[in-house]
Amino acid sequence: MLLKDLLYKIPLLATAGSMDTDITSLTMDSRKVGPGSLFIAVRGTVADGHTFIDTAVAQGAAAIVCEELPAGANAAAVPFVQVQDSARTMGLLAANFYSQPSKRVKLVGVTGTNGKTSVATLLFRLFRNLGYRCGLLSTVQNQIDDQVIPATHTTPDVITTNQLLTQMLEHGCTHVFMEVSSHAVVQERIAGLTFAGGIFTNITHDHLDFHGTFDNYIRAKKGFFDQLPASAFALTNVDDKRGLVMLQNTAARKETYSLQTLATFKGKVLADSLFGLNMLVDDREVWFKLIGRFNAYNLLSVYGAAVLLGEDPADVLTLLSGVTPPPGRFEQVVSDDRIVGIVDYAHTPDALQNVLETIQDIRHADEQDRLPQIITVVGCGGNRDAAKRPIMAEIACRFSDRVILTSDNPRFEDPAAILEQMQAGVPPVDAKKTVTIEDRRDAINRAVSLAKPHDIILVAGKGHETYQDLQGVKSDFDDRAVLRDAFLKSERAKE
Numbered sequence: 479m480l481l482k483d484l485l486y487k488i489p490l491l492a493t494a495g496s497m498d499t500d501i502t503s504l505t506m507d508s509r510k511v512g513p514g515s516l517f518i519a520v521r522g523t524v525a526d527g528h529t530f531i532d533t534a535v536a537q538g539a540a541a542i543v544c545e546e547l548p549a550g551a552n553a554a555a556v557p558f559v560q561v562q563d564s565a566r567t568m569g570l571l572a573a574n575f576y577s578q579p580s581k582r583v584k585l586v587g588v589t590g591t592n593g594k595t596s597v598a599t600l601l602f603r604l605f606r607n608l609g610y611r612c613g614l615l616s617t618v619q620n621q622i623d624d625q626v627i628p629a630t631h632t633t634p635d636v637i638t639t640n641q642l643l644t645q646m647l648e649h650g651c652t653h654v655f656m657e658v659s660s661h662a663v664v665q666e667r668i669a670g671l672t673f674a675g676g677i678f679t680n681i682t683h684d685h686l687d688f689h690g691t692f693d694n695y696i697r698a699k700k701g702f703f704d705q706l707p708a709s710a711f712a713l714t715n716v717d718d719k720r721g722l723v724m725l726q727n728t729a730a731r732k733e734t735y736s737l738q739t740l741a742t743f744k745g746k747v748l749a750d751s752l753f754g755l756n757m758l759v760d761d762r763e764v765w766f767k768l769i770g771r772f773n774a775y776n777l778l779s780v781y782g783a784a785v786l787l788g789e790d791p792a793d794v795l796t797l798l799s800g801v802t803p804p805p806g807r808f809e810q811v812v813s814d815d816r817i818v819g820i821v822d823y824a825h826t827p828d829a830l831q832n833v834l835e836t837i838q839d840i841r842h843a844d845e846q847d848r849l850p851q852i853i854t855v856v857g858c859g860g861n862r863d864a865a866k867r868p869i870m871a872e873i874a875c876r877f878s879d880r881v882i883l884t885s886d887n888p889r890f891e892d893p894a895a896i897l898e899q900m901q902a903g904v905p906p907v908d909a910k911k912t913v914t915i916e917d918r919r920d921a922i923n924r925a926v927s928l929a930k931p932h933d934i935i936l937v938a939g940k941g942h943e944t945y946q947d948l949q950g951v952k953s954d955f956d957d958r959a960v961l962r963d964a965f966l967k968s969e970r971a972k973e
């Protein structure tokens with residue numbers, strides 16, 4: 479595609495060199511530049527892409543997009559284009575380069591602190607059951623119908639998203655469901671995408687390391703709704719204090735869902751058990767396979783979005799009742815002697831509290847009138863929001879009978895230092911029931927050794943993840959497999 483066609487309708491500050499140059503690929507990474515590439519220099523959190531312009535040219539870049547023209551740009555071997563905001567421009571360029579794939583599918587984005595993967599995956603599974611070919615962009619994985627493509631981010635960079643949307647279209651997909659992280663909004667990873675709908679789940683404490691303040695974090699989430707077109711719907715959870723804030727400046731059609739108050743889509747939880755949720759949704763009674771009141775919200779938003787996309791409410795509920803949750807979300811691993819293991823991706827204070835409250839609600843005294851004990855194994859990620867560490871430890875103590883603090887992707891931090899910060903949140907009265915075991919496998923083994931039949935072990939924070947990241951080295955680690963092994967070992971020891 480010629481550079482001048484690629485720049486169609488994109489605001490420019492200045493250009494230098496020929497705009498008739500042929501561009502065969504786009505990249506923001508100098509390491510991926512080859513002949514024909516357009517290199518877009520983006521300022522990041524660690525590096526500044528502008529410092530790699532020379533490298534990109536040396537590697538054969540056909541043209542450069544940047545925020546500052548280098549001295550001598552006019553005489554340079556390649557054309558330069560100066561723009562106000564490279565990251566945003568990259569989204570517009572990607573949309574032009576790939577012929578606006580997001581306009582040719584129904585693209586629905588999901589944002590919120592918790593529940594994005596759950597809602598996006600439920601929508602993907604529901605719409606496939608409704609008979610559509612669908613795409614999914616999520617933390618767990620990207621999917622084009624049955625084809626699984628590993629995901630590196632919750633929301634990919636905007637070039638990758640446009641590439642994936644193009645592949646989805648080639649495969650005949652009509653609907654695509656994607657997570658929109660707050661990082662992605664701020665870093666313009668959704669720039670130039672045309673959404674048919676946006677969903678807000680909730681907003682609670684997370685990522686303050688990146689956003690600085692809670693207000694900035696709210697603004698980031700709201701930024702997604704601010705850029706929805708008038709043709710889209712904006713569906714928000716009005717039981718969340720910030721639900722309506724999301725809709726303040728959107729051009730989209732405003733729609734709401736609630737378990738507590740008047741809303742476009744109303745639900746009520748009739749029963750919540752280890753086997754599923756019984757709900758009234760718009761006055762129809764349904765059983766779902768998901769567990770926990772927080773999932774009642776997820777299901778209600780999925781129902782609302784499906785109806786807003788034009789599906790029949792009764793068909794939606796019938797098919798949604800059979801849909802299973804994504805991996806690592808309240809996933810059960812039960813031992814032969816009936817110890818219940820639950821692996822859950824709760825890695826925020828709110829998620830951890832929700833999951834533990836759910837566990838408290840659904841546990842029942844056994845025949846001997848003994849209430850099952852709750853044993854929680856939890857850690858907090860390194861190089862991520864440190865403020866949540868003591869809070870999560872306190873929540874674990876408040877809702878559990880035993881707590882084992884352990885590691886969860888220490889990344890480049892010292893695991894012992896992360897654990898010290900968690901320990902600071904343990905109330906003195908709970909010190910006796912809490913133990914710190916840095917090695918996650920040992921921590922899970924200890925939990926199993928403490929458990930009696932019917933007790934519930936919550937292993938929180940990693941969910942579907944299959945690695946532990948220490949010093950940038952990812953070693954195999956899967957909570958579900960480690961828990962299964964621990965059960966087997968302990969059963970053998972008892973024989």
Ligand SMILES: CC(=O)N[C@H]1[C@@H](OP(=O)(O)OP(=O)(O)OC[C@H]2O[C@@H](n3ccc(=O)[nH]c3=O)[C@H](O)[C@@H]2O)O[C@H](CO)[C@@H](O)[C@@H]1O[C@H](C)C(=O)N[C@@H](C)C(=O)N[C@H](CCC(=O)O)C(=O)O
Nearest residue numbers: 506507508520522523524525527530631632633635659661
């Ligand atoms: C903090 C953060 O979000 N970082 C993301 C960001 O990287 P960055 O700003 O640090 O980039 P940088 O290293 O400073 O480089 C700046 C520019 O120079 C370029 N460069 C760099 C080196 C070089 O040799 N040549 C070169 O051209 C880079 O390609 C980039 O364009 O932009 C990169 C490209 O899109 C992302 O891969 C990277 O994600 C990192 C790996 C990350 O861990 N991100 C997490 C925090 C994240 O985004 N998480 C959210 C989910 C959060 C949630 O809701 O739970 C997500 O959407 O996944």
Ligand SMILES: Nc1ncnc2c1ncn2[C@@H]1O[C@H](COP(=O)(O)OP(=O)(O)OP(=O)(O)O)[C@@H](O)[C@H]1O
Nearest residue numbers: 591592593594595596617632772807822823824829
């Ligand atoms: N609607 C909800 N409200 C509160 N907590 C939830 C909700 N849905 C899920 N959770 C909890 O949050 C955890 C993560 O859920 P999910 O993966 O769907 O969220 P996410 O927003 O995609 O997370 P991430 O930001 O890592 O992508 C779940 O394992 C569960 O503990």
Ligand SMILES: N[C@H](CCC[C@H](N)C(=O)O)C(=O)O
Nearest residue numbers: 825858859862886887939940
């Ligand atoms: N999307 C979240 C996932 C956190 C999962 C937890 N296991 C961790 O590694 O901190 C993040 O990148 O902050």
Ligand SMILES: [Mg+2]
Nearest residue numbers: 594595617632
């Ligand atoms: Mg997710």
